[in-house]
Amino acid sequence: GMNADRVASTPAKKALKGKALGTVIVSLQQTKLDHLASLRFFATIDEVMEKLADEMELDYDKVGVPYCYPRPKDKVFWGKRCHVSKAMPIVGRCYESKTSEPKLYLSGSCYDALPPQEMDRYIELEKPNIKKNAEMVDVFDVPYDQNGKLLPEGKRNAMLRLDLRKDARVVMTYGSFKGDKGKILGLNSQGHFQIALKHDVEKEYHHGQKHRPTSRRTMGRFMVEAAVKGQLDHLPFVNSKKNIK
Numbered sequence: 001g002m003n004a005d006r007v008a009s010t011p012a013k014k015a016l017k018g019k020a021l022g023t024v025i026v027s028l029q030q031t032k033l034d035h036l037a038s039l040r041f042f043a044t045i046d047e048v049m050e051k052l053a054d055e056m057e058l059d060y061d062k063v064g065v066p067y068c069y070p071r072p073k074d075k076v077f078w079g080k081r082c083h084v085s086k087a088m089p090i091v092g093r094c095y096e097s098k099t100s101e102p103k104l105y106l107s108g109s110c111y112d113a114l115p116p117q118e119m120d121r122y123i124e125l126e127k128p129n130i131k132k133n134a135e136m137v138d139v140f141d142v143p144y145d146q147n148g149k150l151l152p153e154g155k156r157n158a159m160l161r162l163d164l165r166k167d168a169r170v171v172m173t174y175g176s177f178k179g180d181k182g183k184i185l186g187l188n189s190q191g192h193f194q195i196a197l198k199h200d201v202e203k204e205y206h207h208g209q210k211h212r213p214t215s216r217r218t219m220g221r222f223m224v225e226a227a228v229k230g231q232l233d234h235l236p237f238v239n240s241k242k243n244i245k
Contacts, residue, residue, distance in 0.1 A: 012036035079136030088141035148173030148235035
């Protein structure tokens with residue numbers, strides 16, 4: 001058989017000797033390795049992974065439901081910044097200080113980590129005030145510096161404000177477009193960000209952009225999600241100084 005079969009057969013045989021957990025096979029059809037499998041599912045991988053994610057209480061995009069971020073939409077507290085994690089917006093449970101001025105906010109996980117005697121200092125907000133905070137929709141705090149470089153752990157007290165609202169000004173931070181400026185045009189039909197860039201017609205771009213004064217790009221919300229989580233090595237752009245208030 002194919003050498004790739006060893007990916008399944010080797011751990012399966014080790015499991016028979018108590019040296020591994022074994023092999024899981026997911027397929028609608030029978031395979032010649034079924035008798036060696038520790039777990040055997042006659043289903044599609046999507047069906048099995050969905051059931052597994054539900055059992056593990058993991059957040060994932062349901063089949064047929066368009067991707068969105070932040071999610072769920074009805075639990076996004078736009079403009080509210082957790083004063084512990086520094087994340088903004090707060091998604092899910094949000095707590096507000098009872099007495100502090102200005103008000104302090106906590107995400108659900110940060111609230112749960114408080115000592116019992118400090119929990120009474122906060123009150124849980126029932127639901128986001130969408131109308132009141134509409135002007136802060138699509139404004140995020142991300143763990144990067146003003147040059148788009150990822151901040152190291154432990155040095156994220158000063159998060160970067162990333163404004164992705166319509167007409168926000170941006171400047172590219174790396175690659176052949178580095179230094180080029182643009183603005184957010186708005187959202188496309190799928191809710192991703194459309195960006196108009198202005199190029200230097202005298203600059204030699206490695207992909208043949210020379211003499212083309214402008215171009216349009218799309219930044220998916222999945223990239224915004226990765227940026228908020230600090231999973232990008234570098235932000236593709238930051239807001240220009242003219243846009244920072």
